[in-house]
Each structure stands twice: as C-alpha cells, then as structure tokens.
Amino acid sequence: MMAALAHTAYxxxxxxxxxxxxxxxxxxxxxxxxxxxxxxxxxAEKVFADGTRGLAPVDLTVREGEFxxxxxxxxxxxxxxxxxxxxxxEPSDGRLLWWRGGFDGVGAEGRxxxxxxxxxxxxxxxxxxxxxxxxxDLAGVRRAESAxxxxxxxxxxxxxxxxxxxxxxxSGGMRMRAAIARGLVTEPNLLLMDxxxxxxxxxxxxxxxxxxxxxxxxxxxxxxxVTHSIYEAxxxxxxxxxxxARPGRIFAELTIDEPHPRGDAFRRSPCFAEYCQRLSAxxxxxxxxxxxxxxxxxx
Amino acid sequence: xxxxxxxxxxxxxxxxxxxxxxxxLSLWEAACRGFAIPEYLFPAPSVIAASLVQNGPDLLRAxxxxxxxxxxxFALSTVLGTLVAFLFVQSRFIERGFFPYAVMLQVTPVxxxxxxxxxxxxxxxxxxxxxxxxxxxFPMISNTTVGLRSxxxxxxxxxxxxxxxxxxxxxxxxxxxxxxxxxAGLRISSGLALIGxxxxxxxxxxxxxxxxxxxxxLQAGFQLDIPRMFAALSLITAAGxxxxxxxxxxxxxxxxxxxxxxxx
Numbered sequence: 001m002m003a004a005l006a007h008t009a010y011x012x013x014x015x016x017x018x019x020x021x022x023x024x025x026x027x028x029x030x031x032x033x034x035x036x037x038x039x040x041x042x043x044a045e046k047v048f049a050d051g052t053r054g055l056a057p058v059d060l061t062v063r064e065g066e067f068x069x070x071x072x073x074x075x076x077x078x079x080x081x082x083x084x085x086x087x088x089x090e091p092s093d094g095r096l097l098w099w100r101g102g103f104d105g106v107g108a109e110g111r112x113x114x115x116x117x118x119x120x121x122x123x124x125x126x127x128x129x130x131x132x133x134x135x136x137d138l139a140g141v142r143r144a145e146s147a148x149x150x151x152x153x154x155x156x157x158x159x160x161x162x163x164x165x166x167x168x169x170x171s172g173g174m175r176m177r178a179a180i181a182r183g184l185v186t187e188p189n190l191l192l193m194d195x196x197x198x199x200x201x202x203x204x205x206x207x208x209x210x211x212x213x214x215x216x217x218x219x220x221x222x223x224x225x226v227t228h229s230i231y232e233a234x235x236x237x238x239x240x241x242x243x244x245a246r247p248g249r250i251f252a253e254l255t256i257d258e259p260h261p262r263g264d265a266f267r268r269s270p271c272f273a274e275y276c277q278r279l280s281a282x283x284x285x286x287x288x289x290x291x292x293x294x295x296x297x298x299x
Numbered sequence: 300x301x302x303x304x305x306x307x308x309x310x311x312x313x314x315x316x317x318x319x320x321x322x323x324l325s326l327w328e329a330a331c332r333g334f335a336i337p338e339y340l341f342p343a344p345s346v347i348a349a350s351l352v353q354n355g356p357d358l359l360r361a362x363x364x365x366x367x368x369x370x371x372x373f374a375l376s377t378v379l380g381t382l383v384a385f386l387f388v389q390s391r392f393i394e395r396g397f398f399p400y401a402v403m404l405q406v407t408p409v410x411x412x413x414x415x416x417x418x419x420x421x422x423x424x425x426x427x428x429x430x431x432x433x434x435x436x437f438p439m440i441s442n443t444t445v446g447l448r449s450x451x452x453x454x455x456x457x458x459x460x461x462x463x464x465x466x467x468x469x470x471x472x473x474x475x476x477x478x479x480x481x482x483a484g485l486r487i488s489s490g491l492a493l494i495g496x497x498x499x500x501x502x503x504x505x506x507x508x509x510x511x512x513x514x515x516x517l518q519a520g521f522q523l524d525i526p527r528m529f530a531a532l533s534l535i536t537a538a539g540x541x542x543x544x545x546x547x548x549x550x551x552x553x554x555x556x557x558x559x560x561x562x563x
Binding site: 114118 | 451453454456457458459460461462463467471472475478554
C-alpha cells in the first residue's frame with residue numbers, strides 16, 4: 001500500500017488552495033481534511049523596517065491534528081512566519097486567526113499554545129524543574145498542583161531524575177528535552193517549534209524526532225515545525241510546506257500520507273527515500289526561485 | 300584518605316602570592332639594612348611593623364574613621380545607583396536625558412570638586428561622604444543598567460509567549476539577569492568608595508578625633524615620621540583588600556549556583 005505523493009506547486013504565493021487540501025483523498029493518517037483550523041494565516045505580509053519584504057502575502061491554514069513542517073532556503077521567512085503565529089511579531093498587512101478568533105482567545109481551554117525555540121532558552125539560574133514550571137508559575141498555578149505536572153512532563157521526555165540539576169550540568173540534547181518539557185507542561189493544543197534540534201548531532205536528533213512524533217500522536221497535538229532537514233521533515237510531518245525567498249513565500253506543498261506511529265521501519269523504507277527525493281527536488285526549485293539573479297531577470 | 304596539605308586547593312591558591320610576598324619583604328629588609336638606608340627616607344618592613352604596633356590605637360581610630368566614611372558612601376552608592384539604574388531602564392528618554400550627567404559626575408576628578416563640596420557643606424563628615432559617593436556611584440549605575448538591559452532575547456520572547464506581566468518579567472528575568480553585573484559593580488564601587496574617602500580626607504585635612512588615615516599620612520609627612528606614614532598606608536591597603544574579598548565572597552555566595560560570576 002503506497003500512498004500517492006500529493007504535490008501542488010504554486011505559480012504565485014497567495015493561492016487559496018493552500019487553505020484546502022485535496023478533498024477526495026482517503027486519509028490513512030490524521031488529520032481529516034475537514035478538521036477544524038487551528039491557525040489561519042490570511043494574506044499575512046511582513047515588510048521589515050529597512051524595506052525588505054520578509055514575507056510576501058502568505059495564505060496557510062494549519063488544521064487541528066496536523067504536523068506541518070515549514071522548510072526552505074535561508075531567508076525564506078519560515079521563522080518570521082512562525083513568529084507571527086507565536087504573536088511575537090505582527091504582520092505588516094493581512095491577519096491571523098487562532099482557532100477562528102483573535103490572539104486574546106489563546107490560552108483558554110483547548111486553545112493553548114507553546115513555543116520551543118532554536119535554543120533551549122533555559123534560565124541558567126533556575127533548576128531544570130523550576131525552568132519547566134515557569135509557564136505554570138506565570139499563569140499563577142499553585143505549587144501543589146504544578147509540582148506533579150512538572151514531574152510528569154520531565155518524565156515524559158526522559159528527564160525524571162534531572163529536575164534538581166542546573167541547565168549547565170546537562171548536555172545539549174538534555175537541555176532541549178527540558179525545553180520541550182516546558183513546552184508541554186501547559187498541555188498545549190498547538191506546539192510551535194523553530195528548528196528545535198538544529199544544534200544537535202544526528203543521532204540525538206533522530207531520537208528526539210522519534211519521541212516528538214510519538215508525543216504528537218499520543219496527545220493529538222497540532223505541531224507547526226520549522227526545519228532545515230529534509231529527512232526530519234519527511235519523517236515527522238503529515239504535510240510539508242516548501243518556502244522560497246526574496247520575497248519569502250510559499251512555493252510548494254507536499255503531503256506525507258503515511259500511517260502513524262512511524263518508526264525506524266519508515267525511515268528505512270523505499271517510500272521514505274522517494275519522499276525525500278521529491279522534497280529535495282522541490283527545495284532545489286525553491287532555491288533557484290530564491291536566487292536574486294533569477295528573480296530579477298524574471299521581473 | 301587524607302589529602303596532603305600541599306594539594307589542598309586553598310594552599311595551592313595562597314602559596315604563590317605568600318611566597319612572593321615573603322621574598323619581596325626579605326629583600327626589602329635586607330636592602331634597607333645592607334645599604335644602611337635611613338628610616339626617614341625608606342623604612343624597613345620591621346620598622347614599619349614596629350610603628351604599626353606603637354601607634355596602633357591612633358591608627359586604628361583613624362582607620363575606623365575612614366572606613367565609616369567608606370562604608371556609608373558605599374551603601375549610598377549601592378542604594379542610589381541601583382535606584383537610578385531602575386529608573387534608566389524604565390524609559391530610554393530618562394536614560395538619554397540623565398546619562399551624560401552621570402558620566403560628567405564620573406569624569407570630573409573628585410580632588411577638583413572636593414574643596415567646593417567641603418566649603419558648601421558645613422559638616423565635614425557629610426562632605427567626605429558626598430565626595431566618596433560621587434566617585435563610587437557611577438559603576439553601580441552603569442553596571443546595573445547594563446545588567447538590567449542584558450536580557451537574553453530568547454528568554455524575553457519566552458516571557459512574551461507566556462504572557463508574563465511587566466512585574467513578572469522584572470522579577471523573574473531582568474533582576475536575575477542583572478545580578479552578575481550588579482556584583483561586578485559592587486566590587487568596583489567598594490574600592491572606589493575607599494579611594495574617594497581617602498582623597499576627600501586629604502583635601503579636607505580634618506584633624507581632631509574624627510581624623511582619618513589620610514590625615515595620619517599628612518601629619519606623619521609633616522613630622523618626617525616616615526614609618527608611621529607607611530603604617531597608615533598599609534592599613535588603607537589592607538582595608539581595600541578586605542573590601543574586595545568581602546564583595547567577591549558575597550557575589551560567590553549569591554551567584555555560586557549558576558556558575559562563575561567573573562564570567563558573567
């Protein structure tokens with residue numbers, strides 16, 4: 001049983017198809033194509049203070065239960081797009097909806113959002129357990145309630161014994177796990193991740209990827225994931241959005257229609273290699289489309 | 300199993316400077332005796348030590364007087380400097396408006412301002428404290444300001460994602476981030492407070508019961524009692540070292556849990 005590679009290349013970025021995946025496909029994986037949208041990016045555009053166009057108007061819908069990866073050459077605006085969704089940045093034009101509402105509704109039951117950054121961004125003066133507890137402390141959760149949740153989150157990432165350590169006493173991989181535990185302790189519905197494993201060695205990265213996809217599956221999370229790695233994107237995602245630069249825009253889309261849970265068997269399968277080749281080809285096209293010489297000649 | 304004394308880290312840290320000190324003092328003593336250098340030109344360490352013992356009560360009273368000015372000025376610099384730093388980080392306008400004047404305070408030599416302050420302020424002790432504070436406050440202001448601004452942008456974003464209030468961000472992020480700089484400021488400022496106190500005493504030349512070590516040095520100079528001059532000088536140095544060690548210890552105590560404060 002081999003799923004067809006679904007691929008749509010857009011001549012221009014702002015196309016409404018991005019919001020509605022092919023309706024006739026039989027889903028062997030979650031989410032259903034008609035799942036409710038978690039994030040809707042509606043013609044969001046970002047022009048920086050120096051006049052560069054970080055993002056041309058982008059339309060994208062992240063549906064509940066999706067594991068959506070953003071991939072593309074550097075400068076394609078994937079991190080900018082993520083920061084818009086995290087509300088750390090405001091679009092110059094266009095708008096975003098979180099669960100069909102404004103950002104004010106984020107944080108309510110069923111609409112919780114967490115961010116895991118490129119670095120672990122742990123506070124060096126706090127023990128791991130206190131770092132993980134930070135989101136709960138900020139929300140005013142009492143210690144009696146937060147302590148077991150923190151411990152559970154730490155155990156969930158395999159750091160159950162490390163709560164009393166300081167960040168500098170842990171390896172890079174462990175620090176990243178702690179950051180993920182902090183992201184999960186609020187029991188989010190949507191997890192935003194900006195190249196979280198970029199600084200780690202490949203072995204650790206594969207291990208954390210496997211843990212992450214397992215977590216996503218068990219907890220019915222929605223994940224928006226920025227990465228540089230083709231293999232990581234294919235292994236993790238239900239859908240991959242390829243972006244191009246100058247200006248940052250959506251270039252193509254690839255659906256990875258493979259059943260979950262995925263394991264090493266999927267990594268070694270021929271269809272995994274096929275997906276990787278397909279994605280690699282799309283990325284090459286996206287890079288060519290991002291080349292200043294090519295784009296200026298075209299304009 | 301007991302470690303040999305020579306391997307003890309404390310001994311390892313203290314031994315080299317101790318050896319250098321003993322060698323220098325021995326050479327100094329030997330040179331003074333060998334070349335028969337008169338006491339009133341350059342006294343031997345043994346003569347200075349004898350003078351220290353002989354003039355002990357007077358010198359200690361003077362030391363206390365200087366230290367009192369130093370400590371009050373240091374405390375004032377810490378409190379006022381930190382308050383000013385908190386004001387500075389509240390708004391760029393306040394910082395831009397006032398920072399040049401803080402620099403002005405710093406670059407004007409206190410020796411040049413001291414006579415004015417001593418004329419303007421009737422109580423000499425108060426005048427001394429003002430002079431010493433003017434010198435000592437700048438590193439507190441600049442270090443604490445830099446520290447409060449030195450927040451890791453990733454952590455700042457994290458606080459925003461979790462919708463931390465201004466107060467939560469201040470208490471949980473800004474103040475802890477600033478501590479390393481704050482303690483470095485304390486170390487510099489404590490030394491400057493002592494310098495300020497001594498310099499101001501020189502200018503004021505206060506005698507009587509509240510005379511400080513600078514007055515002792517001046518008097519000893521007038522009387523050509525050079526050993527006494529050296530004795531007073533050694534006390535100032537000892538006081539400075541003590542302050543520095545106390546501040547280093549304090550910062551290690553406070554920051555010890557998250558690494559080397561010198562690196563912050």
